Each structure stands twice: as structure tokens, then as C-alpha cells.
Amino acid sequence: MQPVKQVSGRAYPWGAKNVDTDVIIPAHWLKTVTREGLGKGAFETVRAEPGNIFDDPRYAGSPVLIAGDNFGCGSSREHAAWALADLGITAVIAPSFSDIFSGNAFKNGIVTVVLPQDAIDRLIEVAKTDPVTVDLETMTVTTPFQDRFGFDLDPFRRQCLMEGLDEIGLTLARDAAISGYEAKVAGERPWLAKRAA
Amino acid sequence: MANPQTLYEKIWNAHVVEKRDDGTCLIYIDRHLVHEVTSPQAFAGLRANGRAVRRTDLTLAVPDHNLPTTPRVDAQGNELPIADRESATQLATLRANVAEFGVPYIDALAAEQGIVHVVGPEQGFTLPGTTLVCGDSHTAAHGALGALAFGIGTSEVEHVLATQTLQLAPSKSMEIRIEGPLGPGVTPKDVILHVIGRIGAAGGTGYVIEYTGSTIREMSIEGRLTVSNMSIEGGARAGLIAPDDVTFAYLKGRPMSPTGAEWDAAVAWWRGLASDAGATYDRTVLIDATEIVPSLTWGTSPEDVVPITGVVPDPESFADASKRAAARKSLDYMGLTPGTAMTDVTVQHVFIGSCTNSRIEDLRAAAVIADGRHVAQGVRALVVPGSGLVKRQAEAEGLDRIFVDAGFEWREPGCSMCLAMNPDKVPAGERCASTSNRNFVGRQGPGARTHLVSPAMAAAAAINGRLSDVRQFVSGETR
Numbered sequence: 001m002q003p004v005k006q007v008s009g010r011a012y013p014w015g016a017k018n019v020d021t022d023v024i025i026p027a028h029w030l031k032t033v034t035r036e037g038l039g040k041g042a043f044e045t046v047r048a049e050p051g052n053i054f055d056d057p058r059y060a061g062s063p064v065l066i067a068g069d070n071f072g073c074g075s076s077r078e079h080a081a082w083a084l085a086d087l088g089i090t091a092v093i094a095p096s097f098s099d100i101f102s103g104n105a106f107k108n109g110i111v112t113v114v115l116p117q118d119a120i121d122r123l124i125e126v127a128k129t130d131p132v133t134v135d136l137e138t139m140t141v142t143t144p145f146q147d148r149f150g151f152d153l154d155p156f157r158r159q160c161l162m163e164g165l166d167e168i169g170l171t172l173a174r175d176a177a178i179s180g181y182e183a184k185v186a187g188e189r190p191w192l193a194k195r196a197a
Numbered sequence: 198m199a200n201p202q203t204l205y206e207k208i209w210n211a212h213v214v215e216k217r218d219d220g221t222c223l224i225y226i227d228r229h230l231v232h233e234v235t236s237p238q239a240f241a242g243l244r245a246n247g248r249a250v251r252r253t254d255l256t257l258a259v260p261d262h263n264l265p266t267t268p269r270v271d272a273q274g275n276e277l278p279i280a281d282r283e284s285a286t287q288l289a290t291l292r293a294n295v296a297e298f299g300v301p302y303i304d305a306l307a308a309e310q311g312i313v314h315v316v317g318p319e320q321g322f323t324l325p326g327t328t329l330v331c332g333d334s335h336t337a338a339h340g341a342l343g344a345l346a347f348g349i350g351t352s353e354v355e356h357v358l359a360t361q362t363l364q365l366a367p368s369k370s371m372e373i374r375i376e377g378p379l380g381p382g383v384t385p386k387d388v389i390l391h392v393i394g395r396i397g398a399a400g401g402t403g404y405v406i407e408y409t410g411s412t413i414r415e416m417s418i419e420g421r422l423t424v425s426n427m428s429i430e431g432g433a434r435a436g437l438i439a440p441d442d443v444t445f446a447y448l449k450g451r452p453m454s455p456t457g458a459e460w461d462a463a464v465a466w467w468r469g470l471a472s473d474a475g476a477t478y479d480r481t482v483l484i485d486a487t488e489i490v491p492s493l494t495w496g497t498s499p500e501d502v503v504p505i506t507g508v509v510p511d512p513e514s515f516a517d518a519s520k521r522a523a524a525r526k527s528l529d530y531m532g533l534t535p536g537t538a539m540t541d542v543t544v545q546h547v548f549i550g551s552c553t554n555s556r557i558e559d560l561r562a563a564a565v566i567a568d569g570r571h572v573a574q575g576v577r578a579l580v581v582p583g584s585g586l587v588k589r590q591a592e593a594e595g596l597d598r599i600f601v602d603a604g605f606e607w608r609e610p611g612c613s614m615c616l617a618m619n620p621d622k623v624p625a626g627e628r629c630a631s632t633s634n635r636n637f638v639g640r641q642g643p644g645a646r647t648h649l650v651s652p653a654m655a656a657a658a659a660i661n662g663r664l665s666d667v668r669q670f671v672s673g674e675t676r
């Protein structure tokens with residue numbers, strides 16, 4: 001995975017609350033066989049409205065999305081994170097997130113930043129004209145106007161994101177322990193390892 | 198003596214590779230089932246990173262969700278194309294991936310093909326005391342054999358393929374103890390619907406449920422699979438039932454079960470898995486089985502359970518406001534009026550199948566009701582065996598003839614009408630008595646209305662053209 005130390009650039013000043021996974025990526029996109037290409041279906045119902053922010057040229061390609069409470073609620077579909085990643089979003093800022101969504105986002109190199117509603121309101125104002133910066137080193141969101149909002153991040157997730165470590169890579173680094181376990185179990189419970197058919 | 202432990206604790210402890218300071222453990226996975234819907238991106242991830250499948254021998258792939266249940270080959274035995282392009286692509290992608298990564302695979306055209314959760318136990322792939330995962334929430338079913346089994350997401354599928362492990366935090370434990378004999382016409386499906394009605398659809402959230410008590414001990418493995426399957430509808434990620442002689446008798450001689458001295462060693466180890474006397478659970482729920490009657494759902498959550506002798510509830514009768522609002526919405530979607538007797542509700546579709554109720558005992562129970570009777574006019578009734586082997590067994594017993602003569606359609610194995618992902622769908626606004634596990638809005642097709650029932654109750658609904666109390670058939674009357 002690409003290391004994410006800082007996400008800086010324009011942000012979609014959205015602010016919508018309770019954005020569920022059906023809004024992020026409608027169910028009919030789930031029959032895909034790739035993680036890529038889901039950006040086309042991202043926010044499909046929102047984009048059906050004329051003048052929506054996702055098709056506004058001022059925000060095209062923004063790496064940051066600013067949303068309201070309870071972002072990513074609904075189903076556990078990982079497609080929601082894939083759709084955002086495919087759209088080029090690497091950070092979402094909101095007052096709260098569904099647990100499953102933030103787990104899925106993290107697994108796909110997307111930072112979920114929790115900030116209080118007044119900070120969200122301010123960032124939405126700024127984002128209409130100027131960039132915002134999410135910095136994992138200092139754990140702050142800043143703007144060109146002296147705004148500085150601190151946030152918390154699980155230390156393990158922060159390290160993974162900053163070093164571009166994916167969970168699989170981390171576990172593969174535990175290979176000696178896994179192989180040791182396999183050898184032990186092969187002796188204790190030999191029926192597990194091989195099957196007749 | 199060591200502290201008394203639950204079945205869950207014993208399996209968990211036997212699978213810890215490493216423990217982190219925060220309590221999270223690296224857990225070894227003994228068995229991994231793969232199907233076409235949740236695996237393509239996982240294989241793509243392996244490919245992109247140049248990674249292999251660590252233990253192909255512990256992995257088994259089988260297609261099920263997208264497969265049409267109409268004949269798969271023509272008269273000459275040539276494979277028929279699948280009309281839906283995206284379904285065809287998912288299925289073809291699985292074939293290509295298992296070939297590339299060397300994963301054991303049961304093809305769509307193989308006699309053993311079926312729904313992953315039917316195939317696993319049937320092949321002896323599912324074994325007591327193992328950890329078993331699949332990218333599908335009804336993996337909970339395999340807990341019926343005493344396996345710690347649960348559904349995972351696609352990134353986790355990739356993680357297991359690459360490392361044969363998962364990073365997990367332990368769950369809380371809940372004992373659901375069910376005691377007493379089941380009355381006539383009352384089946385394991387009624388038991389689990391009753392349980393979910395009692396604990397609620399979120400009642401098991403954060404828990405692994407262990408089902409105990411005489412009612413469970415008296416059940417066949419097929420019945421236990423039905424119960425454990427719907428643990429997820431009660432909010433629990435996994436269900437467990439202690440393996441016993443019934444389990445061992447079921448597994449002995451299955452194609453992938455251990456044999457010879459290994460079988461004996463395995464059984465000896467499995468016997469030690471049952472929860473110790475004095476082991477404690479975080480929560481215990483007691484259920485008197487003699488109070489359970491044939492049950493079904495009225496709404497769009499699996500907790501919306503009523504006895505078949507009941508009526509459509511009045512939303513205003515619920516204590517809390519959010520439940521009242523949800524019930525009003527449900528009834529609106531379901532097109533039902535409070536106070537209507539459940540037996541007065543007519544159906545246009547009947548679905549006997551899904552990983553909850555598509556095994557041979559389910560089909561036998563439905564066939565008893567169908568035998569010598571006919572599906573009501575205007576009702577479309579599907580019987581979809583859970584696997585090719587179930588289908589073959591049913592045909593050997595003549596069940597297919599009973600169903601066909603009674604006006605049911607006899608189909609090829611797959612997930613079918615359980616979810617609207619293949620051609621078997623319930624049209625908008627129409628009503629289905631279904632032996633599946635989810636009555637969510639749109640689950641059987643956009644606008645479809647689902648009532649969850651047992652196989653015998655589904656057959657009874659097909660014959661009467663409305664939801665029916667199967668006990669009328671058991672006692673020989675048809676009302």
C-alpha cells in the first residue's frame with residue numbers, strides 16, 4: 001500500500017449526515033470482480049442531481065471528503081471504501097463513522113478523521129475556496145488560515161498508514177510464528193492438515 | 198484442575214498463534230471456504246502483490262450465489278451459457294483464479310456442487326474444533342458441528358488466503374439453553390425463529406452463541422445446521438454446538454473426514470471440547486421448547502416473529518417509539534393490516550431452499566406435506582436442493598416425483614431465491630413463504646415480501662395458497 005503521511009488538497013465540502021453505504025456505492029455495482037472502476041458508481045444517486053458537488057469542476061479530483069455524522073453506516077460492503085479510493089479520496093473528515101466502514105477504509109489506505117461538528121462547519125467554509133491538509137505526523141487538520149484541529153488515531157492504524165504497511169504484509173512478517181504453530185499442530189492434531197479427498 | 202472452560206474458549210485457545218498486548222490475537226484458520234462473490238478482489242490483491250495462497254490444502258472453492266438453478270448443460274452435455282453477463286464474469290473469474298492459485302475447487306458442473314454451507318459439512322471439510330471462515334455471513338452454520346465458524350470481508354479473505362490467519366479480538370459468550378421435546382409440526386427452524394424473536398436481531402451482537410440443552414442434543418446435524426445458520430440473524434457472528442456422538446456419526450466416512458487411526462485420535466480430541474461443568478458465560482438465555490409452536494415472520498426484520506396461530510401485530514402495541522415506527526414501515530412494505538390472522542395471508546410464491554433449509558431432511562419434511570396434494574392455483578413453488586448430492590439423494594428417494602406431481606418446480610442446486618443475485622426472484626409487491634434466513638427489504642427482489650418459515654410450513658403454504666399451520670396437515674386435515 002502507498003504510505004499516507006499527509007493528505008493535502010481540495011476537499012469536497014459536503015457535510016451530509018448518515019451517508020450510508022448504498023449512497024456511497026449502490027448495490028447494483030456489487031457484481032464487479034475488481035476493486036478498481038467503482039469511482040464511476042460512487043455517489044451515483046447524489047450525482048443524478050444537477051449542480052452536485054461531485055461533478056463540480058472546482059472539486060474534481062479532491063483527495064479529501066468532508067461529511068456529517070455517522071458516515072458509512074449500513075452494510076459491511078468493502079465496495080464503499082473501494083469506490084472512494086477509486087475516486088481518489090484518501091481522507092474523509094466527519095464527526096463520526098460506522099465502525100465497519102472505518103475498518104474497511106483503513107484496510108484500503110483511507111484515513112478517517114473524527115472532528116467535532118464546529119470544526120467540520122469551519123472546514124466546509126474553507127474548502128469552498130481553499131485546500132485543507134490532513135497531517136498524520138502531527139495529527140492535525142490545518143488550513144491556509146491558521147486553523148489547526150487536532151485529532152486522535154489508533155496508534156497501530158496510524159503506523160500502518162504512515163509506513164504503507166498493509167495488514168497482510170505485517171502478518172506475513174510473523175511467518176516464523178505461523179510456521180511454528182503449524183508444525184506444533186501437525187504433531188498434535190494431524191487430521192487437520194490433510195484431507196482424504 | 199485447570200479453570201473450567203467453554204467450548205468457545207477451548208477452540209479459541211487452541212488457535213492462538215500470538216497474542217498482542219491489547220488482547221488481539223493472531224488466530225490460525227483451519228478451513229477456508231471460497232465462493233465467487235467475495236473472492237475476486239482478494240485474488241486480485243494477491244496477484245498485485247505477488248503473493249501465493251499459503252495453504253491451498255485448507256481451502257475449498259465452490260460457486261453458488263450467481264448460478265441459475267435451471268439446467269446447466271444441454272442434451273449433449275455441453276455447458277449452457279449464463280445470460281447475466283456480470284454473473285457469468287464472476288463465475289468465470291472464480292474458475293480462472295482457482296486454476297491460477299491451485300485452490301481445490303468444486304465446479305458448477307460437478308455432482309458435489311452446492312451452497313458453500315451445505316457442501317462444507319457434507320464433504321467432511323467442516324470438522325469439530327476447527328476455525329472455519331468464508332466471505333459470507335451464514336458461515337455461522339458450520340458451528341453446528343462444533344467448529345468456530347464466521348463470515349469475513351473481502352480484505353480478510355485475502356488475509357486468510359495469504360497467511361492462513363486473522364487478527365481477532367475475543368468475543369463475549371452467550372449460552373442459549375433449550376430444554377424439552379418439540380411438539381408435532383415444530384422444527385429446528387421454528388426453534389431458531391423463536392430464539393431470534395426472543396433475543397432480538399441485535400441480541401447476540403458481540404457474542405458467540407453456544408446452543409445447549411436437551412432439545413439441541415436430540416436434534417440431527419441437519420437440524421442443528423438450521424439453528425446455527427441463523428445465529429447471524431440474532432446478531433451473533435458465530436453459533437456453536439458441542440460435538441457429540443451424533444456429530445461423529447454424521448462425519449464418519451465423509452469424503453474429506455479423517456480416516457483410520459487419525460479418525461480415532463480426532464474423535465478422542467473432539468470429545469474433550471464440550472464446555473466444562475462450571476464454565477461461565479457472559480449471558481445465559483433459557484428457553485422452554487414445549488412453548489414453541491410453528492412460527493414465522495410478519496415484518497422485515499428476522500426478529501419480527503409470530504406463532505402461526507397469531508395475527509399481524511398492531512405497531513401501536515410496541516413499547517418503544519423506534520420499534521413502533523419500524524413496525525409501521527414494515528407493515529407498509531409488507532402490505533399487511535394489523536389484526537389479520539397470519540393464516541389469512543395469501544402467497545404467490547413459495548421457496549424451499551437456501552443454506553438454512555435445503556438439506557435432505559428439509560426436503561423430506563416438505564415432501565410429506567406435498568405428497569398426494571397439489572400446489573394452489575396462482576402459486577409458484579420452487580424446491581432447490583442445497584447441493585448436487587442432496588438432489589441425487591432426494592431423487593433416489595423419489596422426492597422429486599412427489600414435488601413435481603404436486604406442481605412444485607424441481608431445480609438445480611444454488612442460493613436461488615434466497616437473494617436476488619440470480620434469475621430466481623420474487624416480483625415487486627408479491628409475497629413469498631420462504632425457508633431462507635433473511636426477510637430484509639428487497640432481499641428476494643426489489644419490493645418482494647418475505648415470510649420466513651420451516652420447509653413443512655412452506656409446503657403447506659404452497660398447497661393452501663396462504664400461510665398455514667402445518668399441524669393441520671400433520672393431523673390429516675386440510676381445513
Ligand code: SF4
Nearest residue numbers: 335551552612615616
Ligand atoms: S443460500 Fe442465501 S444465505 Fe445462504 S449463502 Fe446463499 S445467499 Fe447466502
